[in-house]
Amino acid sequence: MKISLIAAVSTLVLAGGSAGAATVVVPGTSDPFLAGAPSGASVDFNGVIDANTDYAPAESPVAISVKGGDTLIISASNDPTLGSVGNCTGCTSGSPAGGADINSTPFTTTGFTALVSGFPAALPINSLVGLFNGPSPSVFEIGDGGTFTVPTGATELYLGTADGYQWNNNVGAYDVTLSGPAVPEPATWAMMLVGFGGLGAAMRSRRKLAAATA
Numbered sequence: 001m002k003i004s005l006i007a008a009v010s011t012l013v014l015a016g017g018s019a020g021a022a023t024v025v026v027p028g029t030s031d032p033f034l035a036g037a038p039s040g041a042s043v044d045f046n047g048v049i050d051a052n053t054d055y056a057p058a059e060s061p062v063a064i065s066v067k068g069g070d071t072l073i074i075s076a077s078n079d080p081t082l083g084s085v086g087n088c089t090g091c092t093s094g095s096p097a098g099g100a101d102i103n104s105t106p107f108t109t110t111g112f113t114a115l116v117s118g119f120p121a122a123l124p125i126n127s128l129v130g131l132f133n134g135p136s137p138s139v140f141e142i143g144d145g146g147t148f149t150v151p152t153g154a155t156e157l158y159l160g161t162a163d164g165y166q167w168n169n170n171v172g173a174y175d176v177t178l179s180g181p182a183v184p185e186p187a188t189w190a191m192m193l194v195g196f197g198g199l200g201a202a203m204r205s206r207r208k209l210a211a212a213t214a
Helices: 002-015 186-213
Strands: 021-027 042-044 062-065 071-078 108-110 128-132 139-141 145-149 156-161 173-179
Touching: 021 062, 021 156
Parallel strands: none
Antiparallel strands: 021 173, 042 108, 062 156, 071 145, 071 173, 128 139, 128 156
């Protein structure tokens, strides 16, 4: 239980950002075609399970809880520690705006129903992309950032990168900052941290009492 509490608090601290904002790291390995997929699910290229195959959760995109109708302001930059995103080791990398356009690529899936059937035309490779779940999910370009409205009924925003196939050999990461009404204020994080601290103190007290009466 002690480890679980530490992990929960660490997650909250990492998620907290400036006023009304949260910052997350989106690895270049984040495959948007694995959005919402259960652990062990895969996306393969041309129906062949091989080194090109991506698996959840290793190559899953980053999930952010959202509410339909809210407005999100998103900005992104290269992660200073992990570097800019490239679609393979040694490949040319760049900013979240990406590089040359890639064509829509046909994908087959194993173990789950695909949320998307392909990329829109003229999507820059290595660019930051997003996908809202809901009635009509589709991948859209985020790039360096912008203002986005959460579709009605959507509850998750998935953040990934654009590639043709095989995200598992991608490198680098993007730092992505989100702000808007769906992002918890720092005061909310503080209250939750206090709650976790109180829970830990209560558990310690119960253990001491049990030991004293044993």
